[in-house]
Amino acid sequence: MNARKASESRTVMTDIVLPPDTNTHGTIFGGRVMAYVDRIASIAAMRHCRRPVVTASSDSLDFLAPIRVGDAICIEAFVTWTHKTSMEVFVKIEAEDLLTGKRRLTSTSYLTFVALDENGKPTLVPEVIPETEEEKWHYAKAKERYEMRKKRRAELLNRTL
Numbered sequence: 001m002n003a004r005k006a007s008e009s010r011t012v013m014t015d016i017v018l019p020p021d022t023n024t025h026g027t028i029f030g031g032r033v034m035a036y037v038d039r040i041a042s043i044a045a046m047r048h049c050r051r052p053v054v055t056a057s058s059d060s061l062d063f064l065a066p067i068r069v070g071d072a073i074c075i076e077a078f079v080t081w082t083h084k085t086s087m088e089v090f091v092k093i094e095a096e097d098l099l100t101g102k103r104r105l106t107s108t109s110y111l112t113f114v115a116l117d118e119n120g121k122p123t124l125v126p127e128v129i130p131e132t133e134e135e136k137w138h139y140a141k142a143k144e145r146y147e148m149r150k151k152r153r154a155e156l157l158n159r160t161l
Contacts, residue, residue: 003127006135009048009079009089013040016098017071027066028073033093034061036075037109041089044077045113048087049125053113056086057149061109067095074103080110080135081142085122087113088145090138110145 013036017028038055045053067073074094081088093107117123130139 001124001126003129004048004079005129005131006078006080006139007131009044009077009128011040011044011047011077013075014096015073017067017069017073019069022069025066026069028068030061030063033063033067033073033107034058036073037061037077037091037093037107038111040075040077041091041109041111042113044079044089045087045115048079048082048128049115051115051117051123051125053087053115056112056114057153058112059110059145059149061107063107065095065104065106067093067106070098072096072098073106078135079128080130080138081146082125082128083146085114085124087115087125087128088142089113112149 021028021032023029042053042055074096075091077089077091079087080090089111091109091111092105094103095106096103114122115125130136
């Protein structure tokens, strides 16, 4: 299986935030942002492995700044690292003032996806090749994030109520 460049999975999505997308403060619903994040990350993962995928985990999604009605929500995702059957995807969310063009970072997140074969079972994925400084930065820390997720999952599975 040939490794693939991170850039081959890069996916960009832009949408305008309208009143039905917002809460009583005129800012986008957090759940709406979460849905965008899962959707774009799954596209990036499928572009990388060219297989169906399922979301295995989502790291924290910290809302750093609001996205207001009339702003564009700009979301970018790419595969940062792979294990045997799983892929880590980084997602960056920005708000753009469409009248000035000014952008501001509003959220970031890492998600993990598992590739599935024809029988719905986990299947091997290609390794990722980071090229840009940004891609290399995410790649360098990915194994550490993987180990933290593995530990968190084991603790949850072994927890007794």
